[in-house]
């Protein structure tokens with residue numbers, strides 16, 4: 001939520017208002033489109049401070065809503081990210097160019113050589129390829145379970161993954177594409193918590209919420225760490 005947002009707004013209102021203050025743009029009811037890739041600064045000093053704030057999080061510009069390059073952030077992206085975070089009930093959101101760019105960024109950010117990952121099957125073909133064909137090239141070991149409502153089936157693949165290396169991610173898609181198979185989100189969170197207690201390393205739980213979206217399913221409220229949605233759906 002940004003400062004002008006009202007925490008009592010219903011999802012229908014969040015979907016059209018969150019993250020945008022009309023007063024910031026001459027009271028335009030709809031946000032103007034920002035057509036730039038680069039941004040101007042008052043001085044070379046300020047440019048340096050803004051870059052330092054972005055890359056190191058330090059200096060006099062840290063925490064301010066500045067931009068340095070549109071791919072990294074721009075006013076419209078800020079608005080969409082704030083709106084998606086509000087709809088998901090998340091602390092923050094990051095927008096990528098596609099759903100698979102999101103899955104790839106999650107995997108590359110959180111998996112290291114020797115780590116294992118557990119995922120639900122069926123899962124979108126691109127995600128399956130990422131986890132079973134691409135990530136093993138970097139030493140990551142994938143393990144799947146097929147009944148996302150059966151604790152024993154999930155725990156079987158979790159034990160194999162723990163024996164193979166530190167288990168860092170549990171990636172689930174529910175309902176799944178294309179069969180609409182369900183995974184019990186709360187059960188997965190419970191299992192991740194138990195792994196954390198037992199090993200000292202709690203795997204992050206990632207939910208692909210593409211098929212229902214945040215208006216019909218709110219995984220963050222069930223305790224998951226990362227929730228992604230492919231907006232093309």
Ligand SMILES: Cc1ncc(COP(=O)(O)O)c(C=O)c1O
Nearest residue numbers: 098099100124177208210230232
């Ligand atoms: C469940 C699910 N997740 C992820 C993706 C990938 O999204 P994108 O096509 O935006 O890369 C898709 C695409 O169909 C999908 O159905």
